[in-house]
Amino acid sequence: xxxxxxxxxxxxxxxxxxxxxxxxxxRSEATEYEFQLLQSEVKQGESALLAVRxxxxxxxxxxxxxxxxxxxxxxxxxxxxxxxxxxVPLPSTEPGIYPFNADLSMxxxxxxxxxxxxxxxxxxxxxxxxxxxxx
Ligand SMILES: [Cu+2]
Numbered sequence: 001x002x003x004x005x006x007x008x009x010x011x012x013x014x015x016x017x018x019x020x021x022x023x024x025x026x027r028s029e030a031t032e033y034e035f036q037l038l039q040s041e042v043k044q045g046e047s048a049l050l051a052v053r054x055x056x057x058x059x060x061x062x063x064x065x066x067x068x069x070x071x072x073x074x075x076x077x078x079x080x081x082x083x084x085x086x087x088v089p090l091p092s093t094e095p096g097i098y099p100f101n102a103d104l105s106m107x108x109x110x111x112x113x114x115x116x117x118x119x120x121x122x123x124x125x126x127x128x129x130x131x132x133x134x135x
Contacts, residue, residue, distance in 0.1 A: 030123030032057050035114055037129045038097070044104045044133040050087075050112065051099040052129065062096025063118065066125070070115035073102055077109035077130050087112070104133040 038051040054063040073087040074080070086103040093099070104110065112129045 030118070030121060030125050033063060033118065033121075033125045035098075035116075035125065035127035035129060037112070037131050039131065041132045041134050042102075042104060044107050044135055046103045046105065048102045048104045048133070049099060050102050050131070051097055052112070052114070052127070053097050054116070054125070055096070064092070064095035066098070066116040066118050068098060068114055068116045070113070071100070072113040074111055074113075075106065075108060076111045085110075107133050107135055109133075 033054060034057055035052045035054050038053060042048050042050060054066050055061065056063050068089060071087050071089060073085045075083040075085075083106070085105055086101075088101045090099040090101055100112075109130055109132050112127070112131065114125075114127045114129070116125045118125060
């Protein structure tokens with residue numbers, strides 16, 4: 001994407017955010033947060049370690065103590081949305097980092113879906129993150 005495209009697209013994006021904010025203030029607050037995978041490639045195996053970081057986008061700070069109430073792991077990116085696999089949340093060892101133990105039974109592209117509630121924020125933070133299981 002070129003810089004000139006981004007300059008033109010930005011005001012439209014801001015208007016859309018403003019419109020969404022009027023319709024649903026709670027939702028627009030939750031959109032300031034983002035889950036990010038710590039790694040885009042993970043070694044395939046039945047006891048793989050995945051980790052995501054939750055950031056507050058305006059400040060770049062990591063956000064601890066989110067309650068992840070929905071989590072799912074499947075191979076939707078490779079056309080296997082029904083191929084769901086085991087995903088177990090682990091205790092956080094670093095503020096704002098959320099680790100999981102996962103059964104990556106197959107090499108290829110996996111999707112990690114999360115939904116979380118944050119302390120002091122209405123709305124839900126949702127994420128669909130794609131990563132690759134490699135040998
Ligand atoms: Cu598969």
